[in-house]
Amino acid sequence: MYPIAKTGLIIEQLPAETIVYDPKSHQAHCLNQTVGFVWNQCDGKTTEAEIAKRLPDQIGLPADPDIVRLALGELSRAELLTRESIEELAETFPSRRELARRLALLGASAAALLPAVSSVVAAKPGDTRSGPEGDGQGNGGNGQGGNQGGNSQH
């Protein structure tokens, strides 16, 4: 298939990560280096196999199509590909655990490049208003509570 990246997104590039904000869904995503690279190749003219062949030179990973397929799966779940691309992708993706094991055999640096996307939902203005003022609990003054917000990592 020729995957196509969704457009109309706000992108900030970090040295080894890509931040993508979808102004329609108000979700923000952090793509690791591998997923960021694969996403950049999704121009509608490049096949998965061609993207895989570029991995060694660009990322330092083997030309393993499963790496690309897993990255496309992450992008699909984060809805960072066009609807047509998502529908075209097969529903079965390579085992993340199996791929992690294979990359681990190549070393820690390769294992760290396992395709990964972290996502959060941007708060609506009223969502961030505190409840009753203050935090903390007990005479020791140490607080109790939980960090809010949908934070997911694919």
Add this chain to the structure above:
Amino acid sequence: MANTVPREWFQSPGVFCHGLRIGFRATQPEVLAKIPTIFPPGWESYGDAVFDLEYSLEIDSKRLKYIAYLQENDTIVASGLDELLNSLRLHLHHTIAEHASEHVFVHAGVVAWQGRIILVPGRSRTGKSTLVRELIRAGAVYFSDEFAVLDDDGLVHPFARPVSLRCGNSRIQYDPCEHGKPVGAQPLPVGLIVITEYVPQSKWNPEYVSAGRALLNLAQNTVSIRSNPAKILRILKAVASSSLAVNSPREEASEIVLNLLNLSTTLDSSVAV
């Protein structure tokens, strides 16, 4: 809340804060003297009668009616004047955070240590105020227990109100000034981002967080990111790219303070946590 009964309003002098012109009016003139107690940090006098936001206070002490609202929306109802003013202060600060045009407001506890900001992002009830108080006690300079106020360069400005701590079902205020503790006056760059929350029986074991994931956490805690995501992400990127970020749950705030100050002192990505 529609005001269908004609009322006589008494106008308080307005304030200018973070690009917003804010006015106050009340149905009782004696209430106006207390309005300045809720002014936000960094306010300036504003003498004109044109406001971006205007709060109205309807007070009838005989009928125990204490109501405030923002331009006929967002009604606050209280059982007494002090309670109304406390709620109004909180509402005002959050309204400023949502509407400010000059700065970006991130929910966070903020202190400074040796010229760099320690920023503890998190919403209410994550324990950031308690951690801020402990950092102040250890010598850090107080900036805020509620908001990191970022400018276009990613510098953090003070938003120093008294630290508000929950104690059982009540709240206590800890004013650093009253305890002779320093309060920030000038904007400073962020050095350390601490992603943490109080978890009973947890162990403090901080791990480095990448700049991208630190940025996501900041974005999640930014009040008005939906209104201008492009600009805000650019600012958050500047902050996340130039600072160290760590993540761990914590139990007692006092037990991690020295570790945080040491981390902030040696802001080098090669330093082991």
